[in-house]
Amino acid sequence: MQSVFLIPPDSLETIPDNYFKPLDLDAVFAGLDGAPLEVDIGCGDGGFLVEMARQAPERRFLGVERLLGRVTKTTRRLARIGASNGRVIRVESHYLVRYLLPRRSVSIMHVMFPDPWPKRKHNHRRLIQTDFLDAVNEALVEGGELRLTTDDAPYFEHMREVFSVHPGFVEEPWSPGDDYPQTDFERHFRGLGLPIYRALLRRK
Numbered sequence: 744m745q746s747v748f749l750i751p752p753d754s755l756e757t758i759p760d761n762y763f764k765p766l767d768l769d770a771v772f773a774g775l776d777g778a779p780l781e782v783d784i785g786c787g788d789g790g791f792l793v794e795m796a797r798q799a800p801e802r803r804f805l806g807v808e809r810l811l812g813r814v815t816k817t818t819r820r821l822a823r824i825g826a827s828n829g830r831v832i833r834v835e836s837h838y839l840v841r842y843l844l845p846r847r848s849v850s851i852m853h854v855m856f857p858d859p860w861p862k863r864k865h866n867h868r869r870l871i872q873t874d875f876l877d878a879v880n881e882a883l884v885e886g887g888e889l890r891l892t893t894d895d896a897p898y899f900e901h902m903r904e905v906f907s908v909h910p911g912f913v914e915e916p917w918s919p920g921d922d923y924p925q926t927d928f929e930r931h932f933r934g935l936g937l938p939i940y941r942a943l944l945r946r947k
């Protein structure tokens with residue numbers, strides 16, 4: 744059966760004119776000038792991004808993902824629900840945060856189930872490191888949030904070691920309610936009965 748889209752999926756992928764200067768967010772999200780921005784780092788197939796965009800049409804949601812197939816799935820899912828407040832960009836996520844997000848532009852940064860790189864020799868590839876937190880801190884508005892979620896206990900321990908000594912963040916209690924959208928990976932891990940580890944860091 745042919746899909747019927749309310750919005751052309753291609754128009755929901757953000758392709759910067761210039762990869763060496765920050766995005767013009769009001770041009771990316773036309774009609775939503777100055778609305779709060781949430782960023783989903785490594786958005787996968789976009790299940791979380793699409794549901795958040797559906798629940799809060801007054802906010803702007805940007806997913807970043809490096810795999811083409813997942814970017815395409817995300818744009819198709821956004822298009823299917825007619826979510827004009829959601830976009831996805833195909834670029835390396837640390838690059839996006841450090842070079843393409845304007846300073847003080849992000850209200851909430853979601854990092855959900857980042858690749859855990861469990862082998863010790865690969866630990867340095869983990870996204871959550873001090874230089875990434877420095878870049879997130881620059882991109883967040885004052886009082887903005889970084890929300891971290893993982894199923895991987897050793898990675899969560901590593902995250903805590905990194906963020907607990909970062910001078911730009913303070914951890915706050917966080918236990919999302921049942922109506923909080925789940926990511927595709929979260930649904931999978933919950934289905935297996937595995938624990939989920941979370942942290943909310945507020946920019947000082």
Ligand SMILES: C[S@@+](CC[C@H](N)C(=O)[O-])C[C@H]1O[C@@H](n2cnc3c(N)ncnc32)[C@H](O)[C@@H]1O
Pocket residue numbers: 784785786787788807808809810813834835836837855856857858926927928929
């Ligand atoms: C384990 S999956 C989690 C996906 C989604 N957040 C979820 O919870 O369902 C991690 C995702 O991050 C993407 N990813 C990993 N490293 C990335 C990077 N450096 N830049 C952009 N995307 C990345 C992967 O392609 C993958 O889709």
